[in-house]
Amino acid sequence: MILMDDIVREGHPVLRQVAAEVELPLSADDRQLAEDMLTYLKNSQDDEIAEKYGLRGGIGLAAPQVNVSKRMFALHMPDDDGQFLSFVALNPKIVSHSVEKTYLSGGEGCLSVDREVPGYVPRYKRITVKFHTIEGNELKLRLKGLPAVAFQHELDHLNGIMFYDHINPVNPFSEIPDASPLE
Ligand SMILES: O=CN(O)C[C@@H](CC1CCCC1)C(=O)N1NCCC[C@H]1C(=O)Nc1ccccn1
Numbered sequence: 488m489i490l491m492d493d494i495v496r497e498g499h500p501v502l503r504q505v506a507a508e509v510e511l512p513l514s515a516d517d518r519q520l521a522e523d524m525l526t527y528l529k530n531s532q533d534d535e536i537a538e539k540y541g542l543r544g545g546i547g548l549a550a551p552q553v554n555v556s557k558r559m560f561a562l563h564m565p566d567d568d569g570q571f572l573s574f575v576a577l578n579p580k581i582v583s584h585s586v587e588k589t590y591l592s593g594g595e596g597c598l599s600v601d602r603e604v605p606g607y608v609p610r611y612k613r614i615t616v617k618f619h620t621i622e623g624n625e626l627k628l629r630l631k632g633l634p635a636v637a638f639q640h641e642l643d644h645l646n647g648i649m650f651y652d653h654i655n656p657v658n659p660f661s662e663i664p665d666a667s668p669l670e
């Protein structure tokens with residue numbers, strides 16, 4: 488079971504590396520890791536379990552955050568249409584995106600960052616993504632809203648990018664051209 492102690496914090500070099508593609512079909516170890524990452528998110532969103540194990544709530548988790556420099560991440564969150572988005576993305580790619588941008592009006596945080604870093608984090612408003620699933624098939628999804636923001640936050644982790652890299656250093660809350668906020 489993944490616990491907070493397994494999550495590396497900023498300053499650890501693995502968070503600034505470009506992760507390697509995962510070999511498909513998944514090895515037993517990679518499959519176990521993928522499942523453990525999704526389980527972490529579910530546990531972290533269960534008040535009792537999160538309380539019991541001191542887990543910080545998360546809707547996404549990338550392999551580099553548990554010190555594995557491989558191109559996979561898990562997402563577990565309610566999506567815009569009241570469905571639940573819950574999957575592990577293997578070798579994910581953004582194949583196209585909108586010109587319009589968005590940003591979480593409250594800014595972003597990160598399980599690997601033990602401090603508040605205020606400011607707007609510009610993201611593409613809509614993205615078309617491709618990735619392989621644990622079950623072995625290739626999925627192509629169109630995402631918007633929080634799922635789109637989360638997917639981009641996680642994909643950044645696979646490329647050694649932290650959310651605050653996108654915040655305007657001069658004025659963290661400056662208006663972002665072509666963007667509309669996500670409340
Ligand atoms: O790389 C992965 N991480 O670092 C975990 C992050 C990923 C999210 C940050 C912004 C988009 C993806 C995460 O889930 N959090 N970051 C720390 C604070 C708590 C939590 C969070 O933002 N929760 C949330 C947000 C909106 C609605 C509901 N819940």
Ligand code: NI
Nearest residue numbers: 596597598599
């Ligand atoms: Ni993060």
